[in-house]
Amino acid sequence: MKRLSLIGYGVLLLVACVLPFLVSEYRTFQFTLVLVYSIALLGLNILTGYNGQISLGHGAFYAIGAYVAAVLMDKAGFPYWATIPVAGAVCLLAGFLFGLPALRLEGLYLALATFALGVSLPQLLKYHHFEGWTGGVQGVVITKPDAPEFLAVLGLPLNQDQWLYFFTLAITVVMFLLAWNLLRGRLGRAMMAIRDNHVAAEAMGVNNAMVKSLTFGVSAMFTGVAGALGAIAIQFVAPDSFNIFVSLTFLIGIVIGGLASIPGAIYGALFIQFVPNIADEFSKAAPWAIFGLFLIGFTYLMPLGIAGAIRLGLARLTGKEHNSQPGKP
């Protein structure tokens, strides 16, 4: 099973590498967004899927990441790549600080608190005292980066969209590796232990408060990095593009993709990027009704998410009785 999934990831990476040479620039841009969303979903999945803390406000961290990148590029002359670690660090801190008081809240109450964060942040971004940096309702426009010159010298001329895709892909791979490492070790187990039985986790020596708030920080960091990459890809940030719908979409993404599953973040990202488009093509009049049908269809047919369905399918194929447990990266 382990070897099988390694081969799976290898093939996936290969496909990801040739993809931009096979499809149009616009599609390349869309796949860049899939990568961006997969990092954001991975972040939310670490928190909600692995640690059991529900967030209805992760769009806020996505927005913070995006604005950090935009403001640093626009006002401080940062090169686009240098904004990524800063956005991650800012969100790590923001998430940790939000996670501390949120420790007192469980389940739906935490969902409400994070919802409050998600709805209020876009308004804060419009606040006129911050306008000097954030551009108020107008937002900030950023320029699209060119591929570095050495690639052309090496005989690998990439257009802007292709370059941005590969840049995002490289960061996606790094983020997924970090998450995989974290989740398969003692702290990943501690996160899941807290989710399954927090009293027993503490009796085993897990510092629940510390692990939960740091998990919140790490989760926000992933989503913030995604936000920064998303801003660079879209070349524009404005408060209204980060409304509460973004947070809800992320939650939909991790449930459809598969809770507590690393590849689930990729499936979920494909879903939230392409299914609204498909719905739009079906019916211009009522795309959300079609989207809703897709949503119900997926949850009905794949109660464990796409990742769960694939796991079950593979288990049947290889003929091995394999448990369909979530939580195994």
Place this chain on the structure above:
Amino acid sequence: MQNVGVRFGGIVALDDVSFDVPAGSIVGLIGPNGAGKTTLFNCLSRLYECGSGDILFDGSSLLQVPRHLVAGAGIGRTFQNLALFRTMTVLDNIMVGRHSRTGTGFLFNSLRLPVVVREEAATLEKSQTLLRLLELESVAQARVADLPFGTQKRVELARALASEPKLLLLDEPASGLNHEEVGVLGQLIRDVRDRLKLTVLLVEHHMSLVMNISDHVVALNFGRKIAEGTPAEVQRHPELIQAYLGGAA
């Protein structure tokens, strides 16, 4: 254990209870339902605050120790109604049991530095030893929730042992087991005690088990200690007979 008292609102769950648990011994803790046995365990693992009294472990007070450091201090436990990580595998449950014996943080784990790799290898090896000891190898990768009750009880015991406790608290390990399994369990507890040089505090309603393997027995009723001594002495104690037969429970 010195003069420990616990109240919940008007209910006095433990009233001025004192006794010693000598190192290396198996001490049985008995008493009718609601006597306060589990409450006493919860004081030891700091889930409940003692209203009065003090608990000394290895010469120092436990009452200053935060909950998550109790395991590291050397106290492992099982729960009366099983408190396993149900969606995780048997092996992962046991590996969580070693949390207090490992120490790498978020950053090192994310980068999977060599120290993490070494620590994980050691954790895995220890956990596999416990899988063998408790005959759980065949279900190592099974989800705990999918296993029969008796097996889950063994998983919980393995998880408690994973932290290499000096003192092991067992809350009704025999409940739900059949006669034969109880016999095996008694042998196992003694075995483990001898092999791992443990001290065991055993809460159990199964009298023959308690009387067979305990070196010392403490009896509680309505939160008060009513008898203490060797199994033979306690069995003859009039107040205990009264508590069990006299309809007081």
